Amino acid sequence: MEVRLADNVIAVGGATSGLGLAITERLIEEGAIVLGFARSRDKLKALATKHGDRFISHPADTQDNIAVRKLGEAMIDYKIAGCVFNTGGPPTGSVSELSMQDWDTAYASTLRWKIALTGHLLPMFRKRKSGKLLYLESVSIKQPIDNLVLSNTMRAAVAGFVKTLSREEGENGIRANILAPGYxxxxxxxxxxxxxxxxxxxxxxxxxxxxxxxxxxxxxGNPDDFAAMAAFLLSPLAEYITGQTISVDGGLVRHITG
Structure with a gap:
């Protein structure tokens, strides 16, 4: 299926590994240009070497507020059509073994930067009357996972943010969704x-x-299959889909709505 992303610039977080890398490769295969951001300069450089002018490298630590602001400015300069919000998840652990510092760090790494970066992008998308925002979270939004209390809590907060955002910005042509991967x-x-x-x-x-x-x-799950769903949600074909948390989990979530 042709998803009509040719020459669109899409920003992808965590572009150098895991699901972020799979999405990066899929978008380039679909003809898009990827602005990839991650902490590893070497891995970003390797992707730029591999894909040439189809990949724009932007090293960034999303827990650094200044770095997030500069990342937002770069995305505006490149006139991105969409953004994949993705970084590694918070560490494993139970309620009793985690400190308040662990909670503060999880807030910064899993929630805060996504809110801040979204804020940088909204004026451009509003002016253009279009923009796709895709947040990669976890099935822990729908069904808590044992020993992952930080993820269970912070990703649920992201879901509340994205649902509210989708309702507030729908009339401005902005679409905001969550992909919730299982294993x-x-x-x-x-x-x-x-x-x-x-x-x-x-x-x-x-x-x-x-x-x-x-x-x-x-x-x-196969990361390549997951990436195909991400490409669809970032494309014009998903124009009427917003405010959704879509599980890609092999049927793991038991809730009747998935």
Missing amino acids: HATSRITAVLDKAAQLKDASRETVEKEFLAGVPTGKM
Whole structure:
């Protein structure tokens, strides 16, 4: 299916690894130009070398307020058509083992920068009467995951922000949605599985089987398939979709609406 993204500039966070990298590669395949942001200069440089003028490198630490402002300015200069808000998730942990510093850091890394960067982009999108905002979160928005209280809490806050944003900005042509991945074959799920194995004093293989027992498809998600959904939501084909949290989880979430 042609998603009509040729020569659109799309910003992608966490562009150098995991789901962010898969989305970057898919968008370029669809003819878009990607403004990729991440902390690793070397990995960004490698992508720029690989894709040439189809990839714009922008090193940025999203927990640095000045860096976020400069990132927003760069996106405005390049007249982006959409933005994928994505970085690594907060660390694993239970309520009893986390400090207030952990909570403050999770707020900065999972919620605050997304609100700030969105604020930088809205005036441009309002003036243009179009703009796609896509937030990569987790199925923990819909169904809390054990030992991930920081993610469960902060990503739910993102959902409240995005739903409100979609209602306030819909008449301005701005579309805001969330993609909520389940268990995909990335370094993030590796960390979650390793932590669970440690807590249970079990093998990694045993824990992975336990996790997948709750997934009707019985397997980890393919990041490339996830990226296809992201490309669709960033495209003109998704013009009438906004304010949604869409699970891509192999059927993991048990709620009747998914």
